[in-house]
Amino acid sequence: MSEVSLKSTLQGRVAIITGASQGLGFEIATQYVLAGASVVVCARDKTALATATESLALKASSKSSVLSMTADVARPADVDSLVKFALKNFERVDILVNNAGIYGPKGPIETTNWDDWVHAINVNLLGSVLMCRAVVPLMKNQGYGKIIQLSGGGATNPMPNLSSYAVAKAGVVRFIETLALEVAKHNVDINAIAPGALNTRMLEEVIDSGPEKIGKEFYEKALKQKASGGAGLERGAKLAVFLGSADSDGISGRLISALWDPWEDLAQHKDDLVGSDIYALRRIVPEDRGQSW
Numbered sequence: 001m002s003e004v005s006l007k008s009t010l011q012g013r014v015a016i017i018t019g020a021s022q023g024l025g026f027e028i029a030t031q032y033v034l035a036g037a038s039v040v041v042c043a044r045d046k047t048a049l050a051t052a053t054e055s056l057a058l059k060a061s062s063k064s065s066v067l068s069m070t071a072d073v074a075r076p077a078d079v080d081s082l083v084k085f086a087l088k089n090f091e092r093v094d095i096l097v098n099n100a101g102i103y104g105p106k107g108p109i110e111t112t113n114w115d116d117w118v119h120a121i122n123v124n125l126l127g128s129v130l131m132c133r134a135v136v137p138l139m140k141n142q143g144y145g146k147i148i149q150l151s152g153g154g155a156t157n158p159m160p161n162l163s164s165y166a167v168a169k170a171g172v173v174r175f176i177e178t179l180a181l182e183v184a185k186h187n188v189d190i191n192a193i194a195p196g197a198l199n200t201r202m203l204e205e206v207i208d209s210g211p212e213k214i215g216k217e218f219y220e221k222a223l224k225q226k227a228s229g230g231a232g233l234e235r236g237a238k239l240a241v242f243l244g245s246a247d248s249d250g251i252s253g254r255l256i257s258a259l260w261d262p263w264e265d266l267a268q269h270k271d272d273l274v275g276s277d278i279y280a281l282r283r284i285v286p287e288d289r290g291q292s293w
Helices: 023-034 046-059 076-090 114-142 163-186 201-209 216-228 233-244 263-273
Strands: 014-017 038-043 066-070 095-098 145-150 188-194 254-257
Touching: 014 023, 014 076, 023 038, 023 046, 023 095, 023 233, 038 046, 038 076, 046 066, 066 076, 076 114, 095 114, 095 233, 114 145, 114 163, 114 188, 145 163, 145 233, 163 188, 188 233, 201 216, 233 263, 254 263
Parallel strands: 014 038, 014 095, 038 066, 095 145, 145 188, 188 254
Antiparallel strands: none
8 A cells, every 4th residue: 555545545434543542552543544534542541642632633634533532441331432422423433443452460370460360351352342342333334344453462372471461362363253254244344453563561561570470581582672673563553554444345354464464465365365264363283284193
């Protein structure tokens, strides 16, 4: 997708973006505004959200709007209020970007605080499910919709000492694969993004936890990532724009890497994706690795 087309590819669309006060969520909101969308951004931190909203408003065109509301996606009442707020102001919701997330407790499962472990599941998995439950009926009635779910390394690889995060990220990808089939006949596309290793506040949390809690290997990997600068935010955000645009119509139920997959050309391969397990979670059997047992 070229820079020129990006400027108008979401013109007239209305998007809800969660966890948008900083990091990748803020970058996604920025790219959505630049692409012409009106956005409703939310986060739990009222002060950070206000600062982000002011910055986004400066980038908006005369044809788009930026509104915000403090909300915790793990709270059903907050989710309900957020969607009603969007409808009151725009009368529709075309796109949902589920970005809100936390790492949760760090350390071996037997030593982590159980309430913190469950809270991370509530935010990272159930919060996304709640948001989808709230917008899917609207999108079905409209006959159109896009849902973009942010995933992470835990979706495809074990993450020792970050078990709640890994469980939630794997679970949410299977959820979008399942939901994509449920809503396919309503012209609603749902996909997940693997944004890459980002240098955000969550990386700082890992480093601050130290090797004793997260393990020496992961700790050293985090230090190297910080030193190298990590993956840039922009590519993941632009993938979110692509998946929210008409260019991605018909692509659904996929986990797409912002860094490693040729997503700019996916529109040319829609027919190849239908009915395949490309960009999907699957079980590897011996035959996949050249074994016959």
